[in-house]
Amino acid sequence: MAATPRAVSRLIDAFSRLPGIGPKTASRLTYFLLRGNQQDAVALSEALAALHAETQLCSVCCNISEADPCEVCADERRDSATICVVEEPLDVLAIENTGRYRAKYHVLHGHLSPMERIGPDELHIRQLVARLQDGVVTEVIIATNPTLEGDATAVYLSRLVGPLGIKVTRLALGLPRGGDLEYADRMTLSEAIAGRREM
Numbered sequence: 397m398a399a400t401p402r403a404v405s406r407l408i409d410a411f412s413r414l415p416g417i418g419p420k421t422a423s424r425l426t427y428f429l430l431r432g433n434q435q436d437a438v439a440l441s442e443a444l445a446a447l448h449a450e451t452q453l454c455s456v457c458c459n460i461s462e463a464d465p466c467e468v469c470a471d472e473r474r475d476s477a478t479i480c481v482v483e484e485p486l487d488v489l490a491i492e493n494t495g496r497y498r499a500k501y502h503v504l505h506g507h508l509s510p511m512e513r514i515g516p517d518e519l520h521i522r523q524l525v526a527r528l529q530d531g532v533v534t535e536v537i538i539a540t541n542p543t544l545e546g547d548a549t550a551v552y553l554s555r556l557v558g559p560l561g562i563k564v565t566r567l568a569l570g571l572p573r574g575g576d577l578e579y580a581d582r583m584t585l586s587e588a589i590a591g592r593r594e595m
């Protein structure tokens with residue numbers, strides 16, 4: 397891209413690194429911003445800068461939050477005896493959207509995957525185990541995705557948590573295999589939570 401100004405190719409490169417965005421889309425987005433007014437581009441850059449600066453991990457549940465502890469962990473009306481373990485922050489949102497769950501969460505930030513060299517230490521599993529030590533939690537609902545990796549993670553967690561004398565459940569079948577929890581429709585997800593089974 398010899399004739400391309402450096403600022404342009406730099407943004408194209410940055411967009412290309414996003415999931416699902418190839419070089420063509422990256423170029424289209426960049427030239428779209430270039431044609432638009434400068435204010436919009438600056439607003440976008442400010443939003444990007446704030447993304448990391450104004451968020452943090454909740455030290456309790458490891459969800460991404462503005463405050464520590466996060467709103468959910470700080471909410472005393474929520475049941476503290478149940479923790480729903482999910483892979484990603486977006487899964488929390490999906491379950492919240494069902495309006496059926498009024499307890500706590502724990503976000504792993506991924507799943508076990510030997511292929512990608514992601515072991516227990518790469519996930520927020522230690523923080524989860526630490527939350528189970530004071531005897532308050534009586535049930536851990538494992539809501540990892542219905543995929544091979546999600547299942548392997550669920551089995552690993554149940555072997556870890558079960559011996560602590562805590563009930564371990566897994567979301568009911570009915571969720572589409574190989575899919576992501578965040579894409580499950582509200583009804584299916586509600587039913588999966590209501591029909592969870594002991595592992």
Ligand SMILES: [Zn+2]
Nearest residue numbers: 454457466469
């Ligand atoms: Zn939290």
